[in-house]
Amino acid sequence: MDLDEVLEDESETDQGLFDDLLSGKPIFENKEVLRPSYTPHELPHRTDQINKMATILVAALRGETPSNILIYGKTGTGKTASAKFVSQELEATSEKYDVPCRVEYINCEVTDTQYRVLAQLANTFIERNQAYVEDRLTDLEDLHERARVDSAILADSNYDSLGDLQAEIDRLEADRAEMEPVPMTGWPTDRVYSTFFEAVDYVERVAVIMLDEIDKLVEKSGDDVLYNLSRMNSELENSRVSIIGISNDLKFTDFLDPRVKSSLGEEEIVFPPYDANQLRDILTHRADVSFKDDALSEDVIPLCAAFAAQEHGDARRALDLLRTAGELAEREQAEQVTEEHVRKAQDKIELDRVVEVVRTLPTQSKLVLYAIVLHEKHGVRNINTGEVYNIYKRLCTEIDADVLTQRRVTDLISELDMLGIVNAVVVSKGRYGRTKEISLSVPVDETETVLQADSRIGDVGDVSPFLQARFDGDHN
Ligand SMILES: Nc1ncnc2c1ncn2[C@@H]1O[C@H](COP(=O)(O)OP(=O)(O)OP(=O)(O)O)[C@@H](O)[C@H]1O
Incomplete structure (x- = not known):
């Protein structure tokens, strides 16, 4: 086949779907x-x-116990990135100087109970101990082989005789057989704790336990685990723990x-928000x-x-924002990322946030929100709680859901307000007292689509005739 034939052949199979996308100059x-x-x-x-x-943790490299540290700061201020960076440096230096020091990272948003935290820690140290025992056994078995041929080489070791050496090998093998991982559920917490305790104390080391999102752990499971971890040092013989x-x-x-509180907050480090x-x-x-x-125009980063x-x-x-702006520019096959892309990216991120918040609302809140959305779709804004409640009740009947009291619905509206999805302002109606005026703070069509994607709300039949009558009656 000559080149022309190849090209002709390719043009038949290749629709150019990706060619167009690849032809633009890459941005990233x-x-x-x-x-x-x-x-x-x-x-x-x-x-x-x-x-x-680093000044606090250097103690670990001297074989001492570092003070516990509490790190505070709002989201995105570099707490996790900085702590991970310092941990990597600490472990690298500890290897360089052959000082046993380990950092264990736990994300407490995922690992959020005392049981899970202790089980994860126990299993990590059990794995490390198993690796340590394997290495030791390989060395000792090798020494044993060689000493059987020439027992004089034992003079340079810690063992007086082949019997001593064999006893140590037997001891390690027995330890290895006992090292049993903790199951992710099912054991009494005491047993998990003592398994972790023994695992961490099996050899000499400093263990730094990093508990990210520690507030989530306390909120969900109280402070027992912190209490247990912070008093361990007084009982450990070989190792030290710092948090x-x-x-x-x-x-x-x-x-x-x-x-x-006083043990955990021995040292506190604050991460302030970044300025522009x-x-x-x-x-x-x-x-x-x-x-x-040159992929970024001048004003993009500022x-x-x-x-x-x-x-x-x-x-x-x-x-x-920067990544999304770049992706939007890439999709448009633009030569450069511009201010316009950043503005679009800002809107997109905001919309993604709203979609996520709405998607994860409980069904009752979704029904209340849907009632507000339906009003807006019919051009009715600034409604009061009673109007929301009427449509809400109707929606509940449609899908056979429990009907909450108007008071509870008022609370749910306040929650939606706090999440930034609706805006509820109290207005005075003179001698008729005060009432809330509720309007949607997010785009109506997207919100409706997300709500309808919920299988229960998707079951709501066609409510428009009923709604139309209601709106006509109420507002004309
Ligand atoms: N000084 C910095 N230099 C470079 N990148 C940074 C810096 N600070 C934060 N970042 C980046 O910002 C993002 C968020 O940082 P990080 O996860 O450390 O925040 P955080 O304070 O732990 O937030 P959260 O509490 O939400 O977990 C990460 O991608 C991180 O790499």
């Missing part, structure tokens, strides 16, 4: 760098916090037992690696930084 050099999962090697404007953490707690919520320690200039630096650092040269600074200085939001 490496998009992964803008994703939340990426841990940056450089964290501008966090030097003070990183140095402070780093990370929290968005400055007030969560109010709920702690005073002993836990700092966000600009952070974005510039990341953009250098993630975008092609605008992303300004938008994110308005939202409590959140670096995650700033990076999301």
